[in-house]
Amino acid sequence: MTATAAPPAAPSTAPTPPRRRRRWHRLVIPFALAAALLTITVVTHAVDQPDATERGYLSPVVTDDDGGSRLAEALRGQGVTVQRETDTLRALLALDTGPATLFVPAPELLHPDTVGALADLPAGRRLVLVDPSLRVLESVDLPVVRADRRWATRAVAPDADGVPCPLPEAARAGTAAAQLQRYAPRTGFANTLRTCYSGGLVHLPWAADVVVIGAGDPFRNDRIGEWGNQALATGLLGGHGRVVWLDLDGPAPPPHFGTGSSGEPAWSPTPGGSTTYGSGDGNGGQPGDGYPGGSGDSGDPSEGDGPSAGDEQDQGQGPPPDRQNPLWAAFPAWFWALLVQLALAALLVVLWRARRLGPPVAEPLPVQVRSAETVLGRARLYQRARARGPAADTLRAAALDRLAARLNLPATTPPAEVAALVAARTGGTTDEAHELLYGGEPSSDAELLALARSLDRVTRTVAAPPDHPIEGDLR
Known part of the structure; x- marks a missing residue:
């Protein structure tokens, strides 16, 4: 019996499955949503975080969230004289009449040629700097450098790091929102740095007390009522019974060096100014001799916070006032941030409900077609x-x-x-x-x-x- 060879198998004619298209939007949309959420978070934080260089920041006469009017009222309620000064030289001269605290809420606005004068304050005075930059710390010759900075201010106890707080005012205030920028001793500093709030506050007991605090929240109107912020702010500023509040509207102008009436070098805050520093005359330009914020200034905005004679002389030389759109000032910053978030949410809804384009889809026809x-x-x-x-x-x-x-x-x-x-x-x-x-x-x-x-x-x-x-x- 002869065996016959089997016929060759027919090639497989099974249809190959169609190649599925890669849905790029399935990969892009989650990352786009995450990027949008991250952007909204960063923008909202930037809008909510106050800028120390803006006009009215921690000003004793400004009543908005970033102002310091509530702190000024609390100090006056404790019998502390609040003396508002809008010029660096007048603020320094105001310290010559007696013990006082010089409060500098925006050290970054000080002119580089005048920052060094803060290191020569008389004994029995206190200098309080709010979140100073590295330039200010080096100009004042403080043995402090900036360490790490938090995303947002944190309320902590004075001895949160396990080290007892050496400053009595901070110890009495207790937990406060003072940890935003932390500080560390400068390289080569032999002594132990006196810190509180895990490095958020530094106390240097020199001839003139120097207090460096890395957060402005305890002094702000919208945060002073939280935790022990008010007790900390009033304790730091009201210890000498008088506060010289340096309220700068913008970057300070360069000092003008000339010659006084006695032939000695004179220093005026602006070109053509009439105030001299160390002129050697009888009164020496002391506060109370024609300067607002002298010994008789109570700090009331209705009495001593108006423009001074020196300010009137500089009005013709100063820059024109900023003209802002009144619509921006009509609503708070959080309103505009919320409006942007709602617009982005509406855009995401439109993209979600929009018609999607894809490959042809087989659908049953309503009639028979040949x-x-x-x-x-x-x-x-x-x-x-x-x-x-x-x-x-x-x-x-x-x-x-x-x-x-x-x-x-x-x-x-x-x-x-x-x-x-x-x-x-x-x-x-x-x-x-x-x-x-x-x-x-x-x-x-x-x-x-x-x-x-x-x-x-x-x-x-x-x-x-x-x-x-x-x-x-x-x-």
Whole structure:
């Protein structure tokens, strides 16, 4: 018995699954939302964090959130004289009349040529600097450097780091919002640095007491009522019974050096100013001799906070006032930040509900459409999308529906049986019918066109009644 070789297996004609497109938006949208949330957080923090160089920051006559009017009222309530000065030289001269505390809420506004004068304060005085920069610390020759800085001010106890606070005022105040900028001893400083609030406050008991605090929250109107902020602020400033409050509206002008009436060097805060420093005359330009904020100034804005004679002389030389849009000042800063967040939220909702563009999706048609009409009606759409696979599937599905209706086949008929019946009616082979009805995706437009013509020819042949000529038959 001779064994016959088995015929070679037919190549697999199973359709290859269409390549799924990468949905880039699934990767981009989460990162975009995270970036938007991070941006909103940073912008909101920048808007909420006060700027020490802005006009009115910790001013004793400003009543908004970043002002210091509540602190000034609390000091006056304790019998402390609040003397507001808008000029560096007059503030220094005001310390010559007796013990007092010089409060500098914005050291960055001081002119570099005048910062060094803060290191020569008389004995029995106190200097309080709020969040000074490294330039100010070096100019005053303080053995302190800036260490790490927090994202937001933190309320801590004076001995939060386990080291007892050596400053009685801070120890009595207890927990306060004083930890924003921390300080450390300068390299080469041999003594132990007296710190409180985990390095947020430094006390240097020199001839003139120097207190450096790294946060302005205890002095602000919107934060003074929290924790022990008011007790800390009034304790630091009211120890000598008089506060010289240096309230600068902007960067201080450079000092003007000239010659006084006695021939000695004179120093005026502005060119052409009449105030001299160390002129050697009888009164020496002491406060009380024509200077607002002298010994008779009570610090009341209605009495001693108006423009002085020196200010009137400088009005013609100073820069013009800033003209701001009144709309910006009509609403607080948090309102504009909230408005921006609502706008971004609305934009995200629009993007979420917007129509999404993607690959063609097979949908059932409301009416029966012949294969030839499908090709003619949607040819350009499929050609533009290069969707040969979906187009071939649509043509084959329409042809199978018509063939199943003509051959009385249920929808669950196996493909092999359908191919055999179609081959018997058309006169071809079963493999040819199976390839035609269940083959793979065409690789070119020419193959797709040939498939459409073959399906149309088979459908016309099988579906036409025996006694009725098919369309195009010439008999």
